[in-house]
Amino acid sequence: MPKKDITMRLLSIYNALYRAYGPQHWWPGETPFEVMVGAVLTQNTAWSNVEKAIANLKKHRLLTPSRMSSLTLGRLATLIRPSGYYNVKAKHLQNLLVFIQDHYRGSIKKLCAEDGAVLRQKLLNVSGIGEETADSILLYAAGKPFFVVDAYTRRILSRHGLITQDADYLQMQRLFMEAIPADLLLYNEYHALIVKLGKELCRKSRPLCSGCPLERFLPV
């Protein structure tokens, strides 16, 4: 498909989703650091479980890099237990905290001032931070226009003939970033709307296409 047609298609899909669902108010987090923590905790679990873990951290006033860094691995794991895989996630959070300290002297402000591409590469070098988590941090915590791709994105794009089944993360991300403007608000809402659609209608098996806002974009 020519690039201008992809642009038109992706923007039409966005407009259809926005008309259907409205703004999603992502990311639910009061500070960039809370968003970063949430991005790690949300791996392989429902957001409702992340909320409980974050509430625990908030209750103990631990949602700052310095306070969280003072915790032992075991204590951190206990506090984030509701998010599942808590021992692994506690280690991932500690890796992130060490990264923030080593590269930005513990300052989230300094981290957010980093060049987006440089920050992305650095984040990917942190054990436990994959592409989706890194891009979530870039977009929703640091305010850098990097499109976040997830399993819902893959499912919806492939069902609509916009990618092949074997497309990798970067190919899917490039599809968006080369076709639509690098606009923070657009990227923010677009990903959130894709998640909404994937949860409500575009299920893994038996998608509810009839009446779906994207029904008219299905390949014939």
Ligand code: SF4
């Ligand atoms: S539910 Fe059907 S129409 Fe809607 S996005 Fe999924 S495949 Fe497309």
